[in-house]
Amino acid sequence: MTYMQWSEAYSVGVDEIDEQHRKLFDMINCFHQYMEEKDASGPKQLLVNLFEYALEHFRTEEQYFEKFRYPGAESHKKQHQEFETSVAEFQKAYQARGVFNVPLVSMFLKEWVICHVLISDRNYVGFFRENGLA
Numbered sequence: 001m002t003y004m005q006w007s008e009a010y011s012v013g014v015d016e017i018d019e020q021h022r023k024l025f026d027m028i029n030c031f032h033q034y035m036e037e038k039d040a041s042g043p044k045q046l047l048v049n050l051f052e053y054a055l056e057h058f059r060t061e062e063q064y065f066e067k068f069r070y071p072g073a074e075s076h077k078k079q080h081q082e083f084e085t086s087v088a089e090f091q092k093a094y095q096a097r098g099v100f101n102v103p104l105v106s107m108f109l110k111e112w113v114i115c116h117v118l119i120s121d122r123n124y125v126g127f128f129r130e131n132g133l134a
Helices: 015-037 041-068 073-097 102-120 122-130
Strands: none
Touching: 015 041, 015 102, 041 073, 041 102, 041 122, 073 102, 102 122
16 A cells, blocks of 8 residues: 555656656655565665655755745745754764664655645745746
């Protein structure tokens, strides 16, 4: 069963960013599947991959912010930093104890993606369109 289903409602109209968002959905679905299967090896590697992905994705958005001088850039970047901090904390907790709260991480990821993509990312869609990106 799919934990998070991509739909056009999540689209920001920029193919590159939408593809990165789809990848995040896939990663969260994999994480949830590991949780259901109680696979101890999968979540650790996924968290590493997720952190790397987040940096890549955020860099993409932030390059567009800089290129077009997006007025909401600082606020949006702060949300990216908060996400990175949370993922790093999950990684530290895993390294310290060898386990982490998979349901907590799974719920965090789902809620963050839904709120961030449907609310925060929506704020730049019109601005990007005005600048010919979307």
